[in-house]
Amino acid sequence: MRFVRFDPPPALAGIGLVRVRDSGRVAVGPGGVIPGGDAETLASLLAASDPESRRRDRYGVLALIAAREALREAGLADAPRRGERCGVMIGTTHASSEGNGRYAGDLASATSTLSPSLFVRTTSGAAAADVAFAFRMGGPGQTFVSGWTAGAEALVAAARAVAAGAADLMLAGGVEVPGPIFAHAGPFTMEAAAIAVVARDAPPQRPRLLAYGRGRGTDGVGAILAGLARECGIECRVLVEANDPGSESRLRRAAPPAAADPDGRSRLSVLEHAGAVGAAGAVIGCALSCGMDGPALVVARDPAGDVAALVLDRSRPGRSRVP
Numbered sequence: 001m002r003f004v005r006f007d008p009p010p011a012l013a014g015i016g017l018v019r020v021r022d023s024g025r026v027a028v029g030p031g032g033v034i035p036g037g038d039a040e041t042l043a044s045l046l047a048a049s050d051p052e053s054r055r056r057d058r059y060g061v062l063a064l065i066a067a068r069e070a071l072r073e074a075g076l077a078d079a080p081r082r083g084e085r086c087g088v089m090i091g092t093t094h095a096s097s098e099g100n101g102r103y104a105g106d107l108a109s110a111t112s113t114l115s116p117s118l119f120v121r122t123t124s125g126a127a128a129a130d131v132a133f134a135f136r137m138g139g140p141g142q143t144f145v146s147g148w149t150a151g152a153e154a155l156v157a158a159a160r161a162v163a164a165g166a167a168d169l170m171l172a173g174g175v176e177v178p179g180p181i182f183a184h185a186g187p188f189t190m191e192a193a194a195i196a197v198v199a200r201d202a203p204p205q206r207p208r209l210l211a212y213g214r215g216r217g218t219d220g221v222g223a224i225l226a227g228l229a230r231e232c233g234i235e236c237r238v239l240v241e242a243n244d245p246g247s248e249s250r251l252r253r254a255a256p257p258a259a260a261d262p263d264g265r266s267r268l269s270v271l272e273h274a275g276a277v278g279a280a281g282a283v284i285g286c287a288l289s290c291g292m293d294g295p296a297l298v299v300a301r302d303p304a305g306d307v308a309a310l311v312l313d314r315s316r317p318g319r320s321r322v323p
Contacts, residue, residue, distance in 0.1 A: 003227035005211040009313065010162040011202035012209065014076070015287045016069025016173075018062055019277070020191035029069060058191070059096045059177040060130035066193035067131045067171050074197040076169075087139030088132045089158045089172040091150025091279040093189060095124035095143075096177070127175045131195075139167045144279075148242075149214070149308035150174060151194065151279035152300050155286075156212045156310075158198040170198040174279030189276050194283035207290055211311040220307040221299060228297065228311055240289050242281030242300040282310060290314065 018028050056064070067088075071077050105112075125143040132141055140161045144150040151174025158172035173195030198209070211232055213224030229235055277284060285298035289312055298310040 002215070003211065003213045003224065003231060004156070005231050006159050006163045006209055008163060008200070009208040009210045010159045010198050010200055011206045012196045012286055012290075012312075013169075013199045013202035013206055014070045014072070014074025014197040015194065015283065015290070016066040016071070016073065016196075017194050017284060017287060018065045018069070018192065020062075028065065056130060057096065057126075057177075059092075059127050059175060062177060062191065062193035063090065063127035063131050063175045063195065064134055066173060066175070066195040067135065070171060070173075070195045070197045071135070074199070074202070076197065083136065084138040085168040086135075086137040087141050087158075087161065087167050087170050088128045088137055089140070089142050089144070089154040089161075089170060090125075090128040090131070090195075091144040091146070091152070091154035091174045091282075092124060092127070093145070093147050093150065093176055093278040094178040095145060096122055096126050131171055135171070137171065140170070147302040147304060147306065148189075148276075148278050148281060149300050149302050149306050152212070152282035152298075152308035152310055154279075155196060155198065155209065155283065158196075159209045159212075162198055162200055168200065171195055172198050173283040174277075174281070176278040176280050178278075189278040192277040192280040192284070194277075194280040194287065196283055196286060205314070207286065207296070207312040207314040209310060210295070210313050213309045213311070215307050216305050217307065221309065224299075224307070224309045225297070228295075232311065235295070240285040240296055240298045242277075242285040242298060282308065286310065286312060 016029070068077070124145050125141075128141055128143050131137070140157075142154070142157055144153040144157070146153055154172045154174065158167075158170035161167040161170055173193065175193040175195075176189050177191050178189045202208075211228060213220075213227055215221070215223050279300075282298055282300040285300070289296035289298060294314065296312045296314065298312060300308045
């Protein structure tokens with residue numbers, strides 16, 4: 001099990017969410033559903049007029065919508081240029097598999113012209129590049145493909161860059177566009193993007209990323225909780241579960257003695273987040289925890305058994321629980 005504490009803890013200054021439902025409706029933010037889910041509807045949300053807009057696929061468009069919403073929530077929507085002290089970290093499971101499928105079809109066709117603009121959409125890093133180009137972010141950039149925990153890994157990488165002074169602001173999160181090629185293969189993942197603005201400073205009510213843990217299975221969650229009590233001197237009162245509904249009893253059994261009442265009952269309360277949103281789940285969990293006071297543990301689980309946990313603190317001003 002790995003457990004890392006951030007000092008100073010960076011803030012999640014804004015979080016942008018976009019999800020495409022089974023019905024084709026597009027949900028932007030916690031609420032607000034927009035009818036339609038085709039590429040034209042998604043592109044219209046951006047109102048993009050730059051030369052790259054016609055070449056973007058759904059992977060890049062969803063990432064851009066979420067990034068724009070995150071900057072808007074952070075009060076940074078009107079800043080046109082960010083420079084080399086700002087970067088982008090993206091986590092994904094299927095990445096641009098839709099583009100890969102189309103490109104493979106072109107390769108198999110004797111009459112295909114093998115468009116170079118389609119080829120660049122086949123890389124996992126395409127969405128991160130789209131966001132970096134659109135918002136002129138020339139700082140640290142990376143794409144993580146560690147499955148459903150990849151969004152948490154992206155947030156952690158961004159937090160490290162900010163905490164170490166390598167960047168002033170990072171956009172980090174998860175993007176999932178499985179496409180029809182994965183419709184009947186393995187655990188179902190819906191289309192979604194969730195991106196956070198990771199920065200040193202933010203209003204007091206914004207959550208801060210205190211620590212990160214990684215392990216395997218229920219034992220991994222228990223070890224992370226123990227590390228939280230040992231390394232940070234706090235007990236987690238709220239746990240937000242990403243991609244794994246119906247897990248409350250299992251997590252209560254995993255709680256270490258330090259997180260239990262005198263009568264032996266766990267103090268953990270579980271806010272279940274239904275819906276398999278892959279790498280975006282960890283960031284959606286962070287958004288759900290924003291309305292809670294005090295420490296929260298956001299856990300993302302991959303079907304392979306890997307567990308990644310983000311420790312957030314949303315203590316009110318003057319009530320920080322970090323020693």
